[in-house]
Amino acid sequence: MPDSGQVIVSMSGLVKRYPGVLALAGADLDLRRGEILGLVGKNGAGKSTVIKVLAGVEKPDGGELLIDGAPPPAHYASHIAHQMGLAFVHQEIGNFPGLTVAENIALGARYPRRLGLFIAKRRLRDGVSEVLRRLHTDIDPGADVAELTTVQQRVVMIGRALYHRARLLVLDEPSTALTGREIDQLHSIARQLRDDGASILYVSHRLEEILSLTDRVAVMRDGRVILERPTRQLSHRELVEAIAGEAPAGAVTERPWVRADERATASTPLLRVRHLARPPAVKDVSFDLYPGEILGLAGLIGSGRTELARLLSGADRSTGGIVDVAGHALRLKSPADAIRAGIALLPEDRRYEGLVLDFGVRENVTLASLSEHRRGRLPLTSRRREAAATEEMVSRLTIQTPTVEQQVRRLSGGNQQKVVVAKWLVRHGQLKVLIFDEPTQGVDVGAKEEIFRLIRRIADRDRGTAAIVISSEFEELTRLCTRVIALREGAVAGTAEGNDITEQMLVSLVYGEGAGTTVEGVDRVDAQS
Amino acid sequence: MSVDVPSDPARQERVSTPDMQTAPPARREWTRKVLARYGVIVVIAITFAIFSLLRPSAFFTAVTIKGILRDCAPLMIASLGITFVLVMNDYDLSVGGLISLCATVVVVLMSPAYVGVNYIVAIVLTLLIGVALGLLNGVLVSYIRLPAFILTIAMGTVFTGAGLQIVNSQSVYQGIPQAFINIASGSFLGFSNQVFIGLVILVIAYVVLQHTEAGRYMYALGGNPEAARLSGLRVRVLRTAGFVLVGLAAAIAGILINSEAGAANPDTGVGLLLPAYAAAFLGSSMFRVGRFSALGTAVGAFYLQMIGTGLTILSLSGPVVQMIQGGILVGAIGVARASKATDA
Numbered sequence: 001m002p003d004s005g006q007v008i009v010s011m012s013g014l015v016k017r018y019p020g021v022l023a024l025a026g027a028d029l030d031l032r033r034g035e036i037l038g039l040v041g042k043n044g045a046g047k048s049t050v051i052k053v054l055a056g057v058e059k060p061d062g063g064e065l066l067i068d069g070a071p072p073p074a075h076y077a078s079h080i081a082h083q084m085g086l087a088f089v090h091q092e093i094g095n096f097p098g099l100t101v102a103e104n105i106a107l108g109a110r111y112p113r114r115l116g117l118f119i120a121k122r123r124l125r126d127g128v129s130e131v132l133r134r135l136h137t138d139i140d141p142g143a144d145v146a147e148l149t150t151v152q153q154r155v156v157m158i159g160r161a162l163y164h165r166a167r168l169l170v171l172d173e174p175s176t177a178l179t180g181r182e183i184d185q186l187h188s189i190a191r192q193l194r195d196d197g198a199s200i201l202y203v204s205h206r207l208e209e210i211l212s213l214t215d216r217v218a219v220m221r222d223g224r225v226i227l228e229r230p231t232r233q234l235s236h237r238e239l240v241e242a243i244a245g246e247a248p249a250g251a252v253t254e255r256p257w258v259r260a261d262e263r264a265t266a267s268t269p270l271l272r273v274r275h276l277a278r279p280p281a282v283k284d285v286s287f288d289l290y291p292g293e294i295l296g297l298a299g300l301i302g303s304g305r306t307e308l309a310r311l312l313s314g315a316d317r318s319t320g321g322i323v324d325v326a327g328h329a330l331r332l333k334s335p336a337d338a339i340r341a342g343i344a345l346l347p348e349d350r351r352y353e354g355l356v357l358d359f360g361v362r363e364n365v366t367l368a369s370l371s372e373h374r375r376g377r378l379p380l381t382s383r384r385r386e387a388a389a390t391e392e393m394v395s396r397l398t399i400q401t402p403t404v405e406q407q408v409r410r411l412s413g414g415n416q417q418k419v420v421v422a423k424w425l426v427r428h429g430q431l432k433v434l435i436f437d438e439p440t441q442g443v444d445v446g447a448k449e450e451i452f453r454l455i456r457r458i459a460d461r462d463r464g465t466a467a468i469v470i471s472s473e474f475e476e477l478t479r480l481c482t483r484v485i486a487l488r489e490g491a492v493a494g495t496a497e498g499n500d501i502t503e504q505m506l507v508s509l510v511y512g513e514g515a516g517t518t519v520e521g522v523d524r525v526d527a528q529s
Numbered sequence: 530m531s532v533d534v535p536s537d538p539a540r541q542e543r544v545s546t547p548d549m550q551t552a553p554p555a556r557r558e559w560t561r562k563v564l565a566r567y568g569v570i571v572v573i574a575i576t577f578a579i580f581s582l583l584r585p586s587a588f589f590t591a592v593t594i595k596g597i598l599r600d601c602a603p604l605m606i607a608s609l610g611i612t613f614v615l616v617m618n619d620y621d622l623s624v625g626g627l628i629s630l631c632a633t634v635v636v637v638l639m640s641p642a643y644v645g646v647n648y649i650v651a652i653v654l655t656l657l658i659g660v661a662l663g664l665l666n667g668v669l670v671s672y673i674r675l676p677a678f679i680l681t682i683a684m685g686t687v688f689t690g691a692g693l694q695i696v697n698s699q700s701v702y703q704g705i706p707q708a709f710i711n712i713a714s715g716s717f718l719g720f721s722n723q724v725f726i727g728l729v730i731l732v733i734a735y736v737v738l739q740h741t742e743a744g745r746y747m748y749a750l751g752g753n754p755e756a757a758r759l760s761g762l763r764v765r766v767l768r769t770a771g772f773v774l775v776g777l778a779a780a781i782a783g784i785l786i787n788s789e790a791g792a793a794n795p796d797t798g799v800g801l802l803l804p805a806y807a808a809a810f811l812g813s814s815m816f817r818v819g820r821f822s823a824l825g826t827a828v829g830a831f832y833l834q835m836i837g838t839g840l841t842i843l844s845l846s847g848p849v850v851q852m853i854q855g856g857i858l859v860g861a862i863g864v865a866r867a868s869k870a871t872d873a
Binding site for chain 2: 315334352358359370
């Protein structure tokens with residue numbers, strides 16, 4: 001195994017600023033021939049920005065990118081990266097169903113032709129077969145990609161890179177949604193390609209595979225590469241510590257939370273969830289939620305967080321398990337059922353799931369509570385009452401809008417989020433559990449604090465209400481939650497509560513295995529055997 | 530419980546100046562906005578003026594204008610039905626077939642040559658049949674999840690065929706009671722009864738869409754179905770209701786048409802499909818642009834009828850009238866699209 005091959009791509013001191021965020025703060029990274037480099041880090045650590053710079057999708061504000069020792073052309077863009085032999089395989093499946101495997105793999109290169117007009121199918125198949133042979137797979141080049149399994153689809157995407165003679169392959173979370181055996185298959189392909197001299201940048205949240213597959217590991221934090229070392233000189237624990245970083249001195253604040261012993265004495269939980277499932281995303285989840293709690297759901301992308309929230313709110317139907325509210329089992333067939341039982345969801349994608357963009361602020365705010373703003377007894381709406389209720393929300397949540405009739409399309413992200421919150425807050429009286437999926441995504445700092453305050457106010461022990469918060473930012477969970485459940489691969493991987501909720505703790509729960517901290521009630525998943 | 534937050538000037542700026550980079554120069558923007566909002570109304574006024582100038586003695590008379598109001602009633606009623614479906618971003622293209630079938634059925638029911646029940650019973654039964662067929666469409670679309678566009682074309686063909694089959698493709702003239710003919714042909718205060726019937730239905734449609742919870746939910750559903758569902762709206766019930774209203778409106782329109790004609794002609798409704806959509810789309814290109822509304826649809830139907838009548842007075846042939854009406858629809862869609870582009 002060549003440990004230090006020739007450097008294909010070299011990045012040094014890369015800086016990239018987005019409005020309000022320093023995504024890269026001087027990142028250095030070399031990619032070498034015949035090597036698999038693992039890239040790890042928390043969400044927001046800068047991994048995806050590095051990939052975007054490499055792919056020519058983003059221009060760095062500072063630093064240097066060298067390809068084969070020379071700066072890329074001035075107008076470096078994704079098609080030039082492609083020509084220079086850099087290929088990117090994203091975690092979303094990017095194939096074209098309806099086309100064959102061969103047509104997918106050769107897409108973008110000129111298909112071989114007959115008479116300059118018709119696709120020469122035999123020659124196309126032969127060319128693709130050769131690529132597939134290199135990948136040691138028995139996928140039929142004539143099959144429709146729609147009929148392939150997820151791992152086969154990903155192999156097709158890698159095949160496309162090979163067909164285009166890529167020297168450097170970036171695999172972004174390639175093991176997402178794959179089973180153990182499929183991951184092994186993927187790994188042997190990656191090793192094969194490396195031995196053939198390719199350079200592979202392997203991005204993953206799964207530390208087990210990073211440790212077993214890669215030759216070298218780079219850990220990113222706060223826009224920098226803070227650790228770079230041959231894999232065999234690294235332990236799982238060192239890796240977790242590098243990803244999480246040092247605990248900021250004195251950062252742990254006292255917070256009110258419902259202790260385990262208090263919960264035990266409380267008569268009934270507000271929400272009782274038992275063996276809730278909807279495979280493949282949610283396999284078996286059980287937990288209780290007590291009045292006054294702000295329960296965090298931590299987990300990596302693909303852990304089933306959002307899917308769990310959708311089950312609880314009736315947006316999707318579960319295939320098994322029980323949800324009961326105050327002792328009554330619920331039949332959650334639609335969001336309307338959940339809302340009647342007092343559970344509402346503030347979805348992650350507010351523009352597409354939370355708001356009617358063509359509606360004004362007023363119409364959005366009152367959408368879920370229209371029957372409370374009637375003129376009389378008939379179901380006629382009273383615009384005056386609606387406006388009054390909306391005005392109150394606008395001032396309570398400090399929604400920045402010229403009038404309550406302003407189209408929400410024209411509001412900023414933070415204000416749009418507040419409108420979604422307001423929609424549920426106006427019928428606060430009837431709601432018991434509000435589920436926030438990534439409530440601060442795309443929201444600026446001021447609005448973020450305000451949303452935090454709101455969530456704290458919503459979870460009120462005396463009124464018998466609680467909140468569930470999903471966030472990819474561990475820092476948010478540590479600041480906000482009274483208890484956190486970590487999900488891994490559709491099941492509860494552990495919990496932390498009160499002052500035990502630290503970033504280190506969450507990282508170790510979420511990444512699993514080898515974390516040295518004490519954890520209550522963890523069902524460990526033995527990933528390495 | 531107000532929360533104090535230091536106002537952030539950058540945020541305020543973002544709110545007050547949306548999409549400044551992409552906005553065209555102010556004057557062009559202004560022209561476009563005015564054109565978008567009032568363009569169709571201006572065009573209606575101009576059209577009216579042209580007809581009046583060309584045939585002052587025939588067009589610009591109380592009789593003609595009352596005639597336009599009368600003749601546009603069935604079209605407007607059918608088009609109002611469609612408006613509900615369009616608001617929810619659905620299509621019901623079976624409306625032509627529905628009108629034909631209902632128009633035939635009402636006459637067949639009352640004619641002694643066929644069934645021969647009392648004309649009021651016939652009307653009630655026909656309305657129920659319209660509702661039932663609309664319900665069938667609605668259930669197939671929103672519960673069975675068949676694609677509305679092609680399904681309703683197919684259903685429309687079935688309805689048209691059924692209407693023809695019932696009367697063996699013949700027109701029915703005999704045994705139609707005068708009382709039935711009087712419904713559409715009678716008048717009150719100098720206006721045809723059809724004008725009043727149309728007006729009542731317009732008011733109901735307007736109130737439902739603008740002032741009831743159901744109407745608001747329909748617009749929400751059209752704007753963002755997933756957000757509507759997550760807000761607890763009964764999405765499938767609402768969509769079904771839209772198709773039911775189309776069935777009801779089509780039955781009323783069919784009854785009025787044959788009451789006016791005093792006969793059953795089994796392909797009455799086929800020619801109404803395009804004008805009904807044209808009226809609704811014309812309506813969506815005025816007032817609040819890009820949004821279907823009851824008032825807009827009514828104005829659209831009036832405009833189409835005005836052109837039909839005007840062109841007849843100018844003694845232009847049927848095909849020419851068709852070409853002009855189709856062309857107007859293309860123009861209306863263009864106006865709606867252009868003004869939407871500035872909004873996005």
